[in-house]
Amino acid sequence: MTTATDGAPLELKNSLKEDPERPDEIAGEAMDVVLDPKKEQKLLAKLDTAFVPIIMLTYLSCFLDRSNIGNVKVAHMPEDINASESQFSTAVSIFYVTYVLFEAPWAVLMKKLTPRNILTCLCIVWSLTTIFTGFIESVGSLYATRLILGACEAGLFPCLNLYLTMVYRREEQAKRVSYLMSCAAISGAVGGLLAYGLLHMDGIGGKAGWRWVYIIEGLFSALCAILIWFGLPNNPAEAYFLNEEERWMMRVRNEQRRKYMGSDKFSWEEMRIALSDPKLFFSGVIQFCQDILLYGFSTFLPTILGGMGYDSLMSNVLTVPVYIWAALIFIAIAFCSDRYSKFASYIFAANIFGIIGYILLLTVKNTAVLYFATFLIGITTYTSVGLNVAWLNVNIAPQYRRALEIGLQQTMGNCAGIVAGQVYRTSPYVLGNAFSLGSLVVAQITVAGFGFYLRRENRVKEQIASGEIEDTRRIRTGDAEVEFKYIY
Template sequence: MATDYEASKLEGPGASTNPDSDIEYTAVDGVNESRLLRKLDLRLLPAVSILYLLSFLDRSNVANARIEGLTTDLHMTGNQYLTGLTLYFIGYVLFEIPCNIILKRTTPKFWLPTLTIAWGVVATLMGVTKNLAGFFVVRFFLGVTESGLFPGVVYYLSMWYKRNERQYRISLFFSCASLAGAFGGILAWGIAHMRHVGGYAGWRWIFILEGLLTIVIAVIAYWFISNYPESVSWLSDKERSFIQARLRADSDSTNDEKFTWADVWVTFKDIKCWLYGLGFHTMSLPLYTLSLFLPTIIKDMGYTSAQSQLLTIPPYAVATIFTVFWAILSEKYQRRALFIIITSSVAIIGYIILLTNEHPSKKPGVSYVGTFFAAIGIYPSVALVLSWPAINVSGQTKRATANAMQISIGNLGAVLGTQLYRPKTAPRYVLGHCFALGYLVMNIVVVSTLWYILAKQNKQKEEYLAAHPETRGFHDTDEDLKQGDRHPRWHFNA
């Protein structure tokens, strides 16, 4: 029986070769691959990107609320505020892997919107919190409810796109983090003018309105989040067959893999999965300290609260544009490590500028330029680091576990980071900036190590294939599939 994707050794302009496979394919029956990819992008990316934008907005708007009087009204010290930030990441880390296991056992259409409703409710409750204990409880459960979104979406996209197509989509999705920073600044500036409406302070309205917005969009999300290719109604039978065939030759996305704890254990035994986690760990501290403290850092340069809210917008806006540009460039050259090292170096320059300016209030322009370098360097690096497991880890359960592992290990850096920007270190914040700088240097070391290991294992596989040319293809048998990324024909993207 003819299929929509003809698996044969074809020659000519109709053929396209997958670099990670020894099989070539051509589209037949009028299915245009480029047009189909655009259709997938329009159907899948806006939906999950909106949810992630809301997620980052609801976790980081506490920074905007702080300079509008949150700590004063709840009678908390600066260090108690930092403890609340830490509790968020403790909840996040503890529930990361369980949430991805639930996603594997349910469906994206159910799980992702349900998570969003849950954190929307929690985020709204922040606006009616009356005391320090309430602040602590709400921050912890916000971390719990948000923990499953990012690793879940990374796994979800890996079930739709080929390996060499995922990095750009994940980076585009992650760019909503910096976009949320820009939106958060202007929303906080506008909502803060509602102070005293209904007897509520302006910072309370920031949480209430943004939380309610999340709930409304989450309810709608039950209709616009899709499941996997084999079950959606908006694909024709030809398109569905085409997608499944192109994925079958490329990775494990079409494999009917059952969840097993043995596959989870395989993940824990792979040193590369730990390095992916350390790669994000060394970026999460600068990422979250910047997003959680940027309004305060700018305010301590001598600006008013309103000015500080607005001045957070330009660094985030530029970072968003550069994240997308850097993802396109990285995708074009099919390189990850080198691009991460370059942008991490740019962020290092930013923190050097911040640290060497001894009088931020006298020379605010110098420190403000430093925040641009920091944002432009951090966000593109994080996007590329987070896309690595989706590209290189094979085996559905192993990849889902590796994605969750990466975020869990990574966010331990954020736990530490939330304790570094103490009020007594203002306005230079030498302690926090030094840690961020040191972590960025460690990131370059970790990424370089991972680059070396991936290149070494690729070389070993090439040598094996040269000595054993009879080695079967990646998807020839069930036994080949079970090898996952250990298969000799699986090529790691470094």
């Protein structure tokens, strides 16, 4: 028998191709293949180099277009369109009305519409909407653009998240989700710097500086649509930059995680199972609590700093170190989470820093200490949100069940955006900060409960596998299979 360079028979390489007539046989053959670790690492590096920059830039532009409303507030945008404080808060919140309504549908539709089509079209529409926001003259126009922006951006995170599951194994995902979520933090830093620079364009072309913020950032998002179309193939296993052996390795990896990915066929039964899954509700409650911080902190940080006595330009500049710090910490923690396959303990530990930070914001008057508190909150804000997403990712199977649960988790979580816009009303945001502190306490209780639940489920599976107890569970497919071990 002829042998390939990595030790696998060439006949096996030829057999591991798409063949709907014998999927079980192919999966069995793939399970016996041990890929060369060095070649697999080289493959992962190539995938990261090709996909991660596009995914990061796209999510960066998305978060910029969503959160720049906080940067322009200190540049007199509300006054220019005659918006009251309550109307501006409504504009912040109204984005999440369409956002939460469209997340789950976009996630479920991605397979049918294909990743390239759905992501490119959504990116084009929200780019144009952002550009047009630079020309609005009334509160009604701001409401309209925020609603359209929410409907389009709703599909980005769940679809990109699902795309990562098409490329990487369970134990490789937390790190890649960290790249994605760190862009939320990086967008804060970039947004602060961009706002600082673009606000200096005040008066150019007869337009206020805040209008240039929307126009320039919208044009940047339009460029991302081009990158998506040419850079994200619908089938990552057949990407243009992979050679023949690497494509074979991708097919092997796909077959080895077939139980995780599941069937490509849509199933209403999987939708029903997803809707009754306790893991969805644990994760959704955690996401809601953590998103209170994400949207309150990322949207209103410039104004929080303004309340400390800084002017509008300096308020934007001082956000930059906070966001860079938050992004670096998140990536470091996500690397550890991937390496040790732990989520609950890392989320719980990260939240402690946020609790301390909000206590300082609520009780201390010293400006230096208050600024230090924002760094503590930054550790929690992005780390816990991102790890919670990855935590659900790796514990749900098969594919359509995962798609709906990810979409619904994001829907539940992003309802926090509606709440954040209402509790963060007037500086120094005592109500908003107190609400965020309470949300963190609830999150801690739920994280602990979720971890104990998954641990108990694993113990039940072990007892069933050893014959200690009879399997009387109602659901036994997908992630409920005895061989599927939950990660907590």
